[in-house]
Amino acid sequence: MALKTGRGAAAPPFLVMDVIAAANARAATLPPGAPGVLRMEVGQPGGGAPRGAAEAAIRALREDRPMGYTEAFGLPGLRARIADHYRSTYGVAVPASRIAVTVGASGAFPLAFLAAFDAGDRVAMAAPFYPPYANILTALGMQPVLLPCDATTRFQPTLAMLEKLDPLPDGLIVASPCNPAGTMLAPAELSAIARWCHAQGVRLVSDEIYHGLSWGTVAESTAAAFSDSAIVVNSFSKYFSMTGWRIGWLVLPEDLCRPVECLAQNLFISAPHIAQLAAEAAFDCGVELEERKEGYRRARAALLEGLPGAGFDRVAAADGAFYLWCDIGHLTNDSLAFCAGMLAGADIAATPGVDFDRERGHRFLRFSYCGAEAEVVQAPARLRAWLRR
Template sequence: MVRAGGPFKTPPSRGLPARGDGGAGGTIPAAIEGTLSGVGDASAPRALRPSARSGIPAFEVMRITDEIARRRLDGHDVVSLCAGEPSARPAPGTLKPAGYTGPLGTTPLRAAIAGHYRAWYGVEVDPATVAVTTGSSGAFQLVFLAAFDPGDRVALASPGYPAYRNILAALGVQVIEISTGPKTRYQPTPELLDAAVAEHGPLAGLVVASPANPTGTMLGRGELTALVEWCRRGGARLISDEIYHGITFPAPGDPDPRGVTARELDPEAVVVNSFSKYWGMTGWRLGWALLPPSLLAPMEALASNFALSPPAPAQEFALSAFSEESYAEREEAVAGFARARSLILEAEPALNWGAAAPSDGAFYYYSDLGPQLERFGDSVRYARALLEGADVAVVPGVDFDPAAGDRAVRLSYAAGEAAIAEALERIIRFQG
């Protein structure tokens, strides 16, 4: 089943009008229209061109700030009279690097991220194509703005992370939700996408996640390759959420133990990642996107206007995330997630729920409530009763799947073994 728009409807009056549209919506301002020719090839398929609304002028101060940083790295003694940034140093005790950076991040951090792809995947990434953002949420906002126009159709799997749906809908993009289930391991397939196109028309984009939230399922190399090829044939832009890469539980001998990055398969794909999950840096609000050349200028323009730059202290701190010591610590954390996951899998008979999604990665367990629905009615009532009766908090599936999520709940085992063991004991006792 394919659903369009979920609970959201695209307001007819929103969005920029088409170029030269003289209707009630007016025309694109000349200042913006004049920049559009510089952000994409008009002869390219629509989905592979930047959005019209991303063709805004960059904030020149931030562009110059980025150039100053590059020149200083090259040894130039630049005196900047550019930014409205106090020259007085931060108060004692605060982190020293607290000034603006380039809108797409510092050169050292972008290079370190590129090095991460070389080390983990054997994939060469040009640091110039790395955009550091305020978390992966900031990346999705900017990427969706840069890639899609109001009224474009973008498909995503359901159940899935609700922010995709909500951000796209807020931007006036038509969300095409692809209902998935056990037969496709809760991931989209070319056949499901063909059905979506037959029902709704051509797609401008496809958002995939591997490992996925809430299901934890992953796309294997063959499955992701099939989706890449489908997007090429259909002229759709692929956006791959890879923020849980590294938090994976592969079978022995798996050739891609950390997951397959879409950048390896398609240079036009957008890859989004974050320091929040594998590195556990949720509060630092730092992520990144790997961009195709056509989106670099639009992303820089948008970023320089929206956030000016990612937080400088977080960027400085994030450089240490790529040290051998940091990787070793994070692998210990992943081993802890694996042990917590095993506790849940071992408790499945005692939980007496229904079918669960294969938890290939991330730190989520998504399951139908099965027999518990007869007693509680739906997942919202179950979650509320569990919290009030046993002080255990789980997430009802309705947030991830508005149509069928009333039957399911998501457990996060990011809290660790001790918390999971205690929670399982309470749940089983609560259910009687």
């Protein structure tokens, strides 16, 4: 008799992880001294944790401080610093009691989804989208509702689009800046969407993990400023460069605080103690982090200048994050094969668009430019040489 497999066993892959493996395998075949693989497939800052955060972890280890479980919602000091961040950055008073420290944003999403939705609930999101949104929802028995977006809506959902939905969804996920397109919702747009969701009984989940990484075209705003019923997700992985530390947070509405706490107690117990200590110290590393951001800004400018001459001249408005979402429909109708060929022929790893949009992503790819600046800026020349062969 065949053994049963659960619903989660059918979760689709997160293709960028497969690209990482392929890039690692390609790099291992290159001879010593050869130019390496340009790692433009993953949104992982190349610099690692800021010095002050790493030193805080080192001090804690040298002091032989016990690193046991913390409260499920995290260390009080870190939660207080996050609350201070909302006051100083957005002018929003968020009590520390509504902040939950999580195992990265990746650990925050299932907590939020399980607390806010039931199996069978419908949760809307723009397409293209960050793949784990839909994959986690699917694994939990919920239904993603995709809203096709393009350059005309700046790859973001609009209020008019939401008002046409019938039936209304149970939830909506927005991301600003978004992955993969890097576009943002203006404060007035986010406010209108947040207020509409609250009035209609649609639970808003606002992904704000790329906050701090915007390029001056649109102001950053938080859904916490516009709705007490919204769930805000953020992370130390992107602006703070702490991907492998697996540390993030949720800003929760009052009605979900205890449900999420109970879920966190059972699913994760707590985020890693040492990562929480390092994250608290990261708030004091603004000078170093802003210098890194300037490196991303320069890499972005170099790519936006150089890619059109290499044939990549259809790029989404990159307001924030550290991605370029490129329409390559004039070059291919198979982004998966195109990215594989780029890795083999140009030693550039990029993520095929089908990871972010299963219906239209065959004509798109995503470049990440948060790696070492000196390497990222080589991409246009390599691409020109490859495509002219």
